[in-house]
Amino acid sequence: MxxxxxxxxxxxxxxxxxxxxxxxxxxxxxxxxxxxxxxxxxxxxxxxxxxxxxSKDNLILLAGDHVWDEVELPDPDAVGWRTAATVMATGLHAMFGRHPWLVQAFGSHLFYGPGKARHDDRSLAVYEAAGFEGARADLAAATVFTFVLGNVLGASAEVSLTRRLGRDGADAEALTRDTMARASEVAMGFPRLRARLEAPSGMDHAVHTAHAAAPDQTFEFGLQALLDGLEGRLSAAGVA
Known part of the structure; x- marks a missing residue:
């Protein structure tokens, strides 16, 4: 043995x-x-x-660092800072979507390692290429990262809930339908939510309301709006 x-x-x-x-x-x-x-x-x-x-915790740290290598790290000097920022944020969003456990683990683990460090270093390079200097580059990079992480929280929570219900022997699909119906009943008491529920796409909105998930294309819209804002700050400062 x-x-x-x-x-x-x-x-x-x-x-x-x-x-x-x-x-x-x-x-x-x-x-x-x-x-x-x-x-x-x-x-x-x-x-x-x-x-x-x-240990298990050490294994989670190793696994968590490994998946950062999945995020493409374009050269801002070759493609431009805004394209590089979009590619990196989109790749990070997709990576979190493939590994929803990593989003949950951020609440209980402090991740570090060469994979994450490589990503973070390139992220700073992107915002320095845009014209941000020193601490402002850190703020710009952190702001975009926080936006990406916040955008995937709802989907990660839904995966976790469905998995937990399955382990408990509950009918996850039936419970989801019931939750959607209850959420829609609550939403009907508020005029703007009611208008959307009564619209042809109201069922989609009911799903979003029930799961606190974002409507389609919210990530793309929000990311570009955020980059517009960063670009605007540079323009106002006479950098861009």
Whole structure:
């Protein structure tokens, strides 16, 4: 038995463990990640996994940093700062959408590592290329990041809720329909919400109301409006 445990430990790599952990997190969320399940996917004992990553929290940090490499980092000198900012923010938004557990983990973990540092460094380069200097570049980058993160919170919460209801044996679809109906009843008491519910696209608005999700194209609209504002500040300061 001891020999069978040591052999996988020697043949496993941290890269294999992290990639498999990401797959498990994508499917099961933070609550579904445990060393026993991960070891089962890897065909090894949980003790072999611990030998490489030390703890579950450390594994989440490693997995969280790894997925930052999925975000494209264009060169602002080659494509222009605004195009680079749009590509990076859109890529970050898509990455969070693929890995909703990472959005949840921001509430309980402080992420760091080469993947995130590489992204953050390029983000600062983008806003420095725009004309922001020093702390103002930090503020611009942080403002766009916060916008992206806030935009994906609703979708991440919906994934988490649906998964939790499934584990509890509840009918997630039926509960969602019931919640939508209740939310629509409340919204009917407010004139602007009622007008939208009574419009041909009212059912879509009922969905948004129930899940606190954003209407279609909200991210694209908000991002460009935010970049317009940053560009406007540069123009007012005589930079752009």
């Amino acid at each position: 001891a020999y069978r445990v040591r052999l996988p430990r020697d043949t496993l790599t941290r890269e294999q463990i992290v990639r498999t952990a990401i797959e498990l997190l994508d499917e099961e969320g933070l609550d579904g990640l445990n060393m026993r399940s991960l070891g089962g996917r890897l065909g090894t004992a949980a003790t072999a996994v611990y030998w490489h990553v030390k």
